[in-house]
Amino acid sequence: MGLKLFIKDNWSLVVFELFIVLFILSVYWLDGFRNINTAIYTIIISLILTVSYLGVRYFFRHRYLNKITQLPFTMEDALQKNAKSPEHFQTEQFLQELYRVYQHEVQALYATQTRHEKFLNQWIHQMKTPIAVLELLLQEDGPLDKNSVQEEVERLRRGLEMVLMNARLDKFEDDMQVEQVNLKQIVNATINDNKRLFITNRVFPETHIDEDLTVASDSKWLKFILGQFITNAVKYTFEQNKRIIVSATKNESKVTLTVKDEGIGIPKSDLTRVTKAFFTGENGRKTGESTGMGLYLAKEICEKLGHELLIESEVGVGTTIILTF
Known part of the structure; x- marks a missing residue:
């Protein structure tokens, strides 16, 4: 041949x-x-x-x-180096690099598919809880407790929003629309969407943001990020009558948004890992509701939007999330 x-x-x-x-x-x-x-x-x-x-x-x-x-039976057979001329040597280098790129793409695709499957399985398992609670409420005699029903519906809504955003993350560029966004309006809208969560946990929001302060971002994705910060802040504030303080400052060409809570804080051993996929840590095991995906998605979205995310925390004092535009 x-x-x-x-x-x-x-x-x-x-x-x-x-x-x-x-x-x-x-x-x-x-x-x-x-x-x-x-x-x-x-x-x-x-x-x-x-x-x-x-x-x-x-x-x-x-x-x-x-x-x-x-025809090679394995990839190693195809990548054997036996060139004796510059042209063939360059051809083998090209094939080696092509295989490396292929492996990188396959591994990235496999990691994404595994993440989706794991997240979906975990999410389905967690969504069973509010559905079971709703079934129990419907089986009870007497008037229906609308507040309890609304609370479970909110949990379902937040879960559906997270799984939808996770699915859209792979095609982020097709769904992104960067524009000048009024920061206070976005923060107030996010707080209003989670007002029942504040009332249920008896935690009070405070905002300190100028009316005319704007940032270049995507309003939908930014609202989702802030929603994760605020829900986490409320969820891990176990004591009542505590505050969630959202403030923003402008320094030359940068705008810094800070979300500060007075919750239980994050242990130092977990602080560097809270933005990794499926990491729940000590605090997640205390509530039993954490998917370990909220801060991971927030960090991924921040990187795609070009925003800098920093998390500072002290156990027993609270957590501060700093978002820089």
Whole structure:
């Protein structure tokens, strides 16, 4: 197979060499040389040189030709290095790099698929709780407790929003629309969306943001990020009558948004890992409701939007989340 491929690859060289021989003989003939021995000598020398060149060329190429004419059973078979010419060496380097890129894309795709499957399984398991509570409320005699129903519906809504945002994250660029966003309006809208959560936990929000302060961001994704910060702040504030303080300051070309709570805080051992996927830590095990995806999604969205996210915390004092635009 290697020799057959070599002949196919070099047949044009043989035809060209025959053309050169005929051209030289024609020049001899037109110049008046009628000696047949000279013509035969020219043909023989040309053939010897051509065959010698092709033989040496095939010697250096036969391993490479045999390699590419036999289908590999494993990737290691295809990536064996046996090039003996600059062209083949460059070809093998190209294949090595192509395989590295392919492996990177496959691993990224596998990681994304695994993350989606794990998150979906965990989310479905957690959504069973509010559904079970709603079923129990419906089975009770007497008037329906609307506040309890509303609370469970809010839990379902927040869960659905998170799984939807997780699904959209892979096509973030197609869904992104950066514009000048009024920061106070976004914060107030997020707080209003979670007002029942504040009332239920008896935690009070405070905002200190200028009316005309704007930032370049995507309003929908920014609202989701703030929602994660605020719900976490409320969820991990176990004592009543505590505050969630949201403030913003502008310093030259940067705007800094701070969400500060007076909750239980995050242990130092967990602080560097709270933005990793599915990490719940000590606090997550205390509530039993954490998916470990809220801060992970928030961090991923911040990176895609070009916002800087910093988390500071002290156990027993509270947590401060700093978002820099």
